[in-house]
Amino acid sequence: MWEALSEPFRYRRPKTLVEEADRGATVKRPKQKAKDWRATLRRIWHYLSHRKGRLSLVLLMVLLSSALTLLGPYLIGRAIDHYLEGPGGKPWLLFLGGLVAVYVLSSVVSWLQNIWMISIAQETVYRMRVDLFGHLHKLPIPFFAKRQRGELMSRMTNDMDNVSSTLNSSAIQIFSSVLILVGTVIVMLLLSPLLTLLTFLVVPLMAIGMRWITRRTGVLFKERQRNLGELNGYIEETLSGQRIVKAFSQEERVIREFEDRNLRIKLSGFWAQAISGFIPKVMNGLNNLSFAIIAGIGGILAIRGAITVGVIVIFVEYARQFTRPLNDLANQWNTLLSAIAGAERVFEILDEDVEAKDEAASRSLDSVQGAVAFSNVSFSYNPGEQTLKDITFEARPGETIAIIGPTGAGKTSLIQLLSRFYEADSGTITVDGHEITSIRRESLRSHMAFVLQDSFLFEGTIRENIRYGKLDATDEQVEAAAKLANAHSFIVRLPGGYDKILQGDGSGISQGQKQLLAIARAILADPAILVLDEATSSIDTVTEIKIQEGLQRLMEGRTSFVIAHRLNTIRRADQILVLKDGRLLERGSHEELLAKPGLYSELFHGNVQLS
Numbered sequence: 001m002w003e004a005l006s007e008p009f010r011y012r013r014p015k016t017l018v019e020e021a022d023r024g025a026t027v028k029r030p031k032q033k034a035k036d037w038r039a040t041l042r043r044i045w046h047y048l049s050h051r052k053g054r055l056s057l058v059l060l061m062v063l064l065s066s067a068l069t070l071l072g073p074y075l076i077g078r079a080i081d082h083y084l085e086g087p088g089g090k091p092w093l094l095f096l097g098g099l100v101a102v103y104v105l106s107s108v109v110s111w112l113q114n115i116w117m118i119s120i121a122q123e124t125v126y127r128m129r130v131d132l133f134g135h136l137h138k139l140p141i142p143f144f145a146k147r148q149r150g151e152l153m154s155r156m157t158n159d160m161d162n163v164s165s166t167l168n169s170s171a172i173q174i175f176s177s178v179l180i181l182v183g184t185v186i187v188m189l190l191l192s193p194l195l196t197l198l199t200f201l202v203v204p205l206m207a208i209g210m211r212w213i214t215r216r217t218g219v220l221f222k223e224r225q226r227n228l229g230e231l232n233g234y235i236e237e238t239l240s241g242q243r244i245v246k247a248f249s250q251e252e253r254v255i256r257e258f259e260d261r262n263l264r265i266k267l268s269g270f271w272a273q274a275i276s277g278f279i280p281k282v283m284n285g286l287n288n289l290s291f292a293i294i295a296g297i298g299g300i301l302a303i304r305g306a307i308t309v310g311v312i313v314i315f316v317e318y319a320r321q322f323t324r325p326l327n328d329l330a331n332q333w334n335t336l337l338s339a340i341a342g343a344e345r346v347f348e349i350l351d352e353d354v355e356a357k358d359e360a361a362s363r364s365l366d367s368v369q370g371a372v373a374f375s376n377v378s379f380s381y382n383p384g385e386q387t388l389k390d391i392t393f394e395a396r397p398g399e400t401i402a403i404i405g406p407t408g409a410g411k412t413s414l415i416q417l418l419s420r421f422y423e424a425d426s427g428t429i430t431v432d433g434h435e436i437t438s439i440r441r442e443s444l445r446s447h448m449a450f451v452l453q454d455s456f457l458f459e460g461t462i463r464e465n466i467r468y469g470k471l472d473a474t475d476e477q478v479e480a481a482a483k484l485a486n487a488h489s490f491i492v493r494l495p496g497g498y499d500k501i502l503q504g505d506g507s508g509i510s511q512g513q514k515q516l517l518a519i520a521r522a523i524l525a526d527p528a529i530l531v532l533d534e535a536t537s538s539i540d541t542v543t544e545i546k547i548q549e550g551l552q553r554l555m556e557g558r559t560s561f562v563i564a565h566r567l568n569t570i571r572r573a574d575q576i577l578v579l580k581d582g583r584l585l586e587r588g589s590h591e592e593l594l595a596k597p598g599l600y601s602e603l604f605h606g607n608v609q610l611s
């Protein structure tokens with residue numbers, strides 16, 4: 001008869017409270033709409049501005065190296081003119097010596113500029129990474145319910161890398177390119193306004209070509225970045241869900257889908273690179289055109305004595321110098337676009353609201369007895385769809401409350417409210433008479449412990465995993481907790497014992513053993529309030545008995561909320577809450593509920609099945 005009640009709960013996919021929140025949530029894709037470049041640049045500047053001193057040095061170096069770049073061709077031209085003037089002219093070798101000095105100095109300056117900029121970039125990205133990681137951990141559970149983990153990781157890695165590489169080189173290159181361009185124009189105008197005008201005939205063509213190309217590549221780079229984020233999300237998801245993939249023989253489908261996504265990256269990457277690869281070619285062609293104009297017209301002007309040969313050489317050099325920064329600008333522009341898109345994706349997360357701040361007046365509770373009361377509590381995940389409706393009950397300190405009900409009845413949601421992973425829409429929840437909204441979340445949660453079906457284990461030793469419940473616990477306390485949890489005997493039989501390293505979420509130990517470790521962890525945490533999600537998967541009888549014993553010891557003297565599936569637990573509970581469709585249908589002990597007609601007694605007598 002009780003099988004009727006427990007059967008629908010069996011073989012459920014084990015889940016954590018966080019995973020629970022994932023259900024029904026849609027995966028949010030990164031926005032693709034036009035972004036606010038200026039605001040993003042302002043925010044990047046905000047990070048950079050903390051290093052103003054070094055940044056000023058870099059700017060000084062950029063100014064210096066731009067000036068040296070301009071000086072080089074000028075000295076070449078002048079040396080030629082003086083050489084052509086014959087023996088009576090100024091010593092042209094002096095100019096050549098100056099030229100060598102300019103090139104050496106230029107190398108030193110650009111080396112210094114590079115080193116300083118790299119250090120600024122690395123520190124900036126380090127700071128951004130710290131901010132992002134810190135912020136991620138302050139975000140509320142509903143945020144994670146809506147995001148793919150891999151996609152979030154992509155923001156921490158790929159997008160950050162983009163920002164980093166742009167700050168490392170592109171930003172400076174763009175700035176120095178602009179300086180060189182402006183400087184070149186000024187010197188050219190001073191030397192020969194007519195030849196300057198002719199040299200610039202190709203500029204409108206260059207501008208049109210660049211605009212055409214960067215418009216297309218900008219979109220493609222953004223697309224590639226988005227595809228990359230999605231692919232990461234997909235990889236993470238399929239690797240985490242390996243067992244399910246294999247259990248349902250979905251490997252082929254997963255690989256096919258991966259190939260589709262991979263192909264999308266390949267295509268967007270190909271077109272982005274291919275089209276941006278045109279930039280140097282177009283620029284080169286136009287460059288050659290301007291050389292031809294300078295050589296032809298310059299030659300005529302020189303024959304007529306309007307300019308010297310040295311000036312033609314200076315112009316040819318400047319024309320080359322002029323298109324190089326234009327080329328650089330065009331190339332770096334794409335990197336800059338992709339970095340700004342990356343930075344925006346990082347800032348998007350930083351702009352997400354963190355878990356609502358605790359009220360200024362909220363308190364920390366030093367000790368908790370464990371009295372819990374729900375009073376007319378209603379809650380909805382999405383507006384208009386009430387998940388919990390008008391729930392009222394009280395639990396005295398040390399009581400065991402079994403929560404039962406069909407799937408989707410709201411059992412997990414009720415627990416999520418108690419731990420303030422979600423906040424109730426109306427009604428009040430109190431712990432020891434204090435409304436939980438007036439207690440600091442950290443303090444509230446420190447008096448609670450969770451033993452879920454799929455207890456998460458971190459990579460590390462068994463000892464470290466148990467110690468997660470109380471970081472300052474001694475080895476003796478860890479072992480005492482493991483003994484109470486019935487975990488000690490299996491741990492000491494493992495090679496390495498307490499120092500055995502668990503990898504990949506506890507692979508290498510059984511599901512039951514994982515639960516025993518979770519119980520030990522909770523015993524060590526010594527909370528006043530416990531949340532247990534009784535295992536539904538089949539665990540061998542011996543381990544099952546050990547778990548029951550461990551749980552029994554854990555629950556002693558604590559208020560325990562058990563999402564219960566076993567008749568034994570339900571029978572022993574001080575109160576049973578029967579939930580259906582978000583409503584608390586019945587409440588009382590096993591005997592009290594059996595004594596009156598209702599869902600519980602019908603379930604008990606096998607007249608109704610939960611499904």
Ligand SMILES: Nc1ncnc2c1ncn2[C@@H]1O[C@H](COP(=O)(O)OP(=O)(O)OP(=O)(O)O)[C@@H](O)[C@H]1O
Binds near residue numbers: 023381411413
């Ligand atoms: N993050 C979420 N966003 C939107 N709806 C959700 C979310 N999590 C759960 N729900 C919905 O809320 C309702 C109650 O879910 P809940 O997980 O509390 O039920 P449950 O009784 O614990 O079910 P089960 O026995 O299957 O674990 C269900 O209809 C579920 O689809």
